[in-house]
Amino acid sequence: MEDRATPAEHIPVLFAEVMEWLRPVPGGRYIDATLGLAGHATGILERSAPDGRLLGIDRDPQALSVAQARLAPFGERAVTRCASFADLRSIAEEAGFGQVDGILLDLGVSSLQLDEAERGFSFRASGPLDMRMGPSAEFDAAQVVNTWSEQELARILYEYGEERRARRVARAICSARPFYDTLSLAAVVARAAGPSGKIHPATRTFQALRIVVNDELGALQRALPQAVTCLAPYGRLVVIAFHSLEDRIVKQFLQREVHNCICPPEMPVCTCGHRATLQLGTRKPVTASEAEVARNPRSRSARLRSAARLGGSV
């Protein structure tokens, strides 16, 4: 498993752009809160040699063990923790990374998780309906698909999958359940959802299930304000989102944090007392070049945004 899980072809998304915006320097301290297979982390450690340090966090123990092997050559410069970035602040403090020069969040699933049929993330390979990124997830995809009401299923398919035929798909799922594997679910969903342009018709349903099982949006919403408090003055935050729901959360958070007052425009005087904590780096999201998309189709939907912590204390 480990050998298959350390694919030579693992390509970190927007690698050059992450290095450009994070700008690791010797002696710097960094957090990669989505360590994955340590592609970006390796770049950060190489560029911050000889004494830069990195805390790598991932909620997936399988990814973490691959990453630890890859980071072994960096010795004590790399520290890892198996945890959710939803608890970023306490993890960072406990590991001695309370004030850092840069934080990276490269959201979503890794190629290891997608390619490993047993993890149940893929609608292209037969596997159990699992989709848990790690042991902290409270339930798996089978529980959602086989026990949630038709209304609840329709709601999550619409909200988290942006599936236009959410009700129809939910009805089809409820009539055909129980499901035990990914391919039989994907077949029923594909029939109900119908053709969907270039993407597989089960893409949106699988995305919705994955988001719910791992509380992906909730974790991101909790992590972003904590990330700001972990940044030293002028420290940089870089976030890569892979779908519009995540990207909207990041965009709205950054917009709020770059403004001194967030009162509604009709308020004659400021009552919110909000003070800006960040300065925008990227004005527009950075996307993958055509060459990168050709090399790595998974980069197609990546959107990178960055910001830097203002000087002084929050």
Ligand SMILES: C[S@@+](CC[C@H](N)C(=O)[O-])C[C@H]1O[C@@H](n2cnc3c(N)ncnc32)[C@H](O)[C@@H]1O
């Ligand atoms: C796109 S991959 C990261 C790839 C990595 N940047 C690299 O270069 O190999 C996303 C990783 O984030 C992890 N992840 C997703 N949500 C998480 C969370 N809430 N807390 C910690 N890790 C999370 C996943 O388990 C996955 O390994």
